[in-house]
Amino acid sequence: MKPAKIIWKNNHLAQLKSAKELSFNQGLNYGACIYEGVRCYQTPRGPAIFRLPEHRKRFFNSAKILHLPLPFNQIEFTAAVKTLIRKNHLTNAYLRPIAYYSDPKMGINVLNSKSTALIFAWPWKILRKKPPVRLAITRYRRLDPRTVNLNAKIAGYYANGLLGFLDVRQKGYDEPLFLDTKGYVAEGAVNNIFVIKGRRIYTPQLGPILSGITRNTIIRIARDLGYKISEIKMKPSFLKNADEIFLTGTGTELTPVSVIRGYFQPKIISLSASQRIQTYYSKIVQGEIKKYQSWLTFVKKNKKTC
Numbered sequence: 365m366k367p368a369k370i371i372w373k374n375n376h377l378a379q380l381k382s383a384k385e386l387s388f389n390q391g392l393n394y395g396a397c398i399y400e401g402v403r404c405y406q407t408p409r410g411p412a413i414f415r416l417p418e419h420r421k422r423f424f425n426s427a428k429i430l431h432l433p434l435p436f437n438q439i440e441f442t443a444a445v446k447t448l449i450r451k452n453h454l455t456n457a458y459l460r461p462i463a464y465y466s467d468p469k470m471g472i473n474v475l476n477s478k479s480t481a482l483i484f485a486w487p488w489k490i491l492r493k494k495p496p497v498r499l500a501i502t503r504y505r506r507l508d509p510r511t512v513n514l515n516a517k518i519a520g521y522y523a524n525g526l527l528g529f530l531d532v533r534q535k536g537y538d539e540p541l542f543l544d545t546k547g548y549v550a551e552g553a554v555n556n557i558f559v560i561k562g563r564r565i566y567t568p569q570l571g572p573i574l575s576g577i578t579r580n581t582i583i584r585i586a587r588d589l590g591y592k593i594s595e596i597k598m599k600p601s602f603l604k605n606a607d608e609i610f611l612t613g614t615g616t617e618l619t620p621v622s623v624i625r626g627y628f629q630p631k632i633i634s635l636s637a638s639q640r641i642q643t644y645y646s647k648i649v650q651g652e653i654k655k656y657q658s659w660l661t662f663v664k665k666n667k668k669t670c
């Protein structure tokens with residue numbers, strides 16, 4: 365998919381091509397870079413950004429953890445995101461705010477280095493039916509929360525996700541499932557995991573995983589559909605008698621899982637509960653459920669925003 369032509373660069377709108385060149389810098393060399401993934405959806409009141417305050421909070425917190433200076437405050441960031449959507453005439457879209465240490469400096473000392481912040485945008489298709497993915501548990505363990513601060517979305521961490529991805533791709537699977545350093549089920553490379561058994565839904569406890577915003581949404585809405593949600597420590601054997609398993613993330617929402625190598629391969633793939641939750645999620649993000657309208661930040665001027 366091609367990104368939209370206009371981007372946000374530091375404190376102004378810029379052409380996409382102005383961000384293409386990449387020189388030597390600490391962001392690239394040490395993964396000293398933070399990012400977010402944010403979705404915008406078309407609603408009856410025009411485009412609306414889903415759970416923007418939560419994404420914004422996580423982005424600014426990631427910057428704080430990396431001591432990375434940002435060129436905007438939270439209000440200016442919100443205005444930038446909205447302007448970008450308007451200028452690119454986007455409705456259903458994906459936004460990628462990113463900031464990194466951009467000084468062409470050698471050495472690990474990032475203190476007092478300059479940074480660059482960019483926001484890219486893509487028009488994004490709404491998929492009615494998501495193809496299921498086949499997972500395998502990777503031989504790499506998820507980063508231990510004692511080795512990094514997992515509340516931040518720091519690009520350097522994704523070397524772990526990437527190695528897991530390459531590991532399972534070589535074995536013929538779509539995506540990796542990570543165990544934590546104690547052997548419990550953690551998460552995917554870029555998504556959280558949910559396991560359905562009857563009317564109960566389970567997801568790994570916070571700690572060795574990213575506290576996904578979609579994960580939080582599912583936890584909060586599943587009760588409306590009559591499910592009981594538990595955050596637990598899950599050994600891989602727990603996956604064996606699951607009815608359904610799905611992954612969650614801002615970009616892909618809910619992705620059904622059809623296989624987890626050696627642990628989950630139902631004879632009949634039932635997606636009914638996952639599909640029900642996905643349908644409800646779609647209604648929420650598209651502004652059809654009044655109760656959750658406060659999760660939407662409307663892009664149009666002179667409308668109530670959160």
Ligand code: PMP
Nearest residue numbers: 554555556574576577578613614
């Ligand atoms: N875990 C990891 C490691 C991720 O990178 C992501 C994507 N941000 C997620 C989980 C899902 O998080 P969210 O629902 O906030 O997109």
